[in-house]
Amino acid sequence: MKSTISVLKADIGSLAGHHMVHPDTIAVATKVLSEGKKQGIINDFYPTFVGDDMEFIISHNRGELDQKVHELVWNALKEAASKAKELGLYAAGQDLLSDSFSGNLKGMGPGIAEMEIEERPSEPFVVFMADKTEPGAFNLPLFKMFADPFNTAGLVIDPALHDGFKFEILDVYEGESITLNTPEESYDLLALIGTPDRYIIRRIYRKQDNMLAAVVTTERLNLIAGKYVGKDDPAMIVRVQHGLPALGETLEAFTVPYLVAGWMRGSHYGPLMPVSQKDARATRFDGPPRLVGLGFNLKNGRLVGPSDLFDDPAFDEVRRTANIIADYMRRHGPFMPHRLEPQVMEYTTLPKVMERLKGRFKKEEGTNKAKASIYTSSETNE
Ligand code: 13P
Ligand code: 13P
Ligand code: MG
Ligand code: MG
Ligand code: MG
Ligand code: MG
Structure with a gap:
């Protein structure tokens, strides 16, 4: 069943x-x-x-x-x-x-x-849940889990993983999706998912037999509401073991507190800090962005567990590094690259402030208007 x-x-x-x-x-x-x-x-x-x-x-x-x-x-x-x-x-x-x-x-x-x-005889899985960031924040760790042999030893030494995985990517701006295969299309995949605000990994399948391995929430609130209503704060389900990444290989992907978009007012880059359920509360500058991981087994349709996976001294150094990065980023105050880039700020409350300055700009003679959008680069190159 x-x-x-x-x-x-x-x-x-x-x-x-x-x-x-x-x-x-x-x-x-x-x-x-x-x-x-x-x-x-x-x-x-x-x-x-x-x-x-x-x-x-x-x-x-x-x-x-x-x-x-x-x-x-x-x-x-x-x-x-x-x-x-x-x-x-x-x-x-x-x-x-x-x-x-x-x-x-x-x-x-x-x-x-x-x-x-189809429930396996033992069906272990992890639910990762983050606050103060967006769905594309899972692009980096998912690539590490399912496509990076320096993270996941099984990609090299387990024949069931060795053929690789299929990544389904959603372009949230165009409303299109594309599927890319690893390892052979890894660089194409990275060319897309390195822009996590636009290209979001939605599903991952094992190539050998199309087994569904991971699913991510891809809802973008500001695109639904047409204005800033907070961040989308993603969650994902990742199945583990038996020809999929081991539990520890999925957790290994979070040992670098990489920078994600979100944090204060959804408008700043900050380190994603893996924490225990007890510490899953946004505090400093409404963050730093936090991640919880809960490990379960599914048996005859019932949930067994969970285990609070980051409630563990093995992640103390990651948290310490995250706090050092948080200090460093915060010292930039309202400056990029702590504050998000303008294209993304258009989905925040900043345009209302810019509106007030509109009439105060004076035309400078002899200057050309640049085409600024990175999303129309093929036009600008012509
Ligand atoms: P065990 O032999 O303890 O089940 O470990 C297998 C494994 O894959 C650990 O990553
Ligand atoms: P949430 O999306 O978590 O509500 O964050 C909103 C916000 O602006 C935090 O500073
Ligand atoms: Mg939230
Ligand atoms: Mg809120
Ligand atoms: Mg939110
Ligand atoms: Mg064992």
Whole structure:
């Protein structure tokens, strides 16, 4: 029988700023999901959070984008948002961009990562969840896990991984997707995913047999809402072991606190810091961007676990480095490259400030207007 793992998440309002989910809002949502479990809509669920993002890890047998499962979660999020309003929490209902549910959660604000799979005799998987960053933030570690032999020893020494993987990439600006194969198209893949704001790894399959190995939330809130409504704070499901990267190979990909877009007001680069569930609260400059990893097994459709994977002294040095990088980046204040580049700032509140200066620019004689957009470079080169 096929099982579906769904990770569905949203910011429904948070305590003391964009800081952390209030336990009372999780309690309210849990009640709704427990009812859904009693009714047999879902088999099992684990409610959790990272920073101000409420996350549900759910197992069921209804497939991806299922109306009943999504409606159940929508109701849980709505109830939680009502509780958030009642408590006066900050930005109550932040990611719930639509008023009424119609079919599934797509385009409504919540992040969606789902995989329908044939459960293996042992089905270990990890759910990675980040706050104060965007879906493309997982491009770098996913490349390391599934395409970099310096990270994943199995790519070299395990015949099941040795043929490589297929990466499905979404261009969120054009609304197009492309699939590239590794190792043979690794450089083409990097040419795209090195621009994580635009090209996002959505799914990864094992090339040998098309086995689905990883799924990422790719919803971009500002592109849905047409204005800045916070960051998209991604989550992903990564299956591990038995001819896939080992658990430790997936975690190894987070040993460099690489720079991601997000942090304060969704407008700054900062290091992604892997933390325990206990430390999954945004603090300094609303960050630094944080990552939680929970390890599970799926057995007969039930969730076994989790293990809080970064609650571990093996990641102390990564966190220390992240704090050093955070200090260094912060010293740039409002200057790039701490602040995001202008193309991306167009999706923040900065254009409102620029609007005020508009009439004050004076034309300089003898100067040419440059074509600035990096996304129309083929025109500018002609
Ligand atoms: P075990 O022999 O402990 O199962 O380890 C196998 C493995 O692949 C470790 O990465
Ligand atoms: P969130 O997307 O996590 O709500 O962040 C919004 C923000 O502006 C933080 O400074
Ligand atoms: Mg928020
Ligand atoms: Mg958030
Ligand atoms: Mg957000
Ligand atoms: Mg073992």
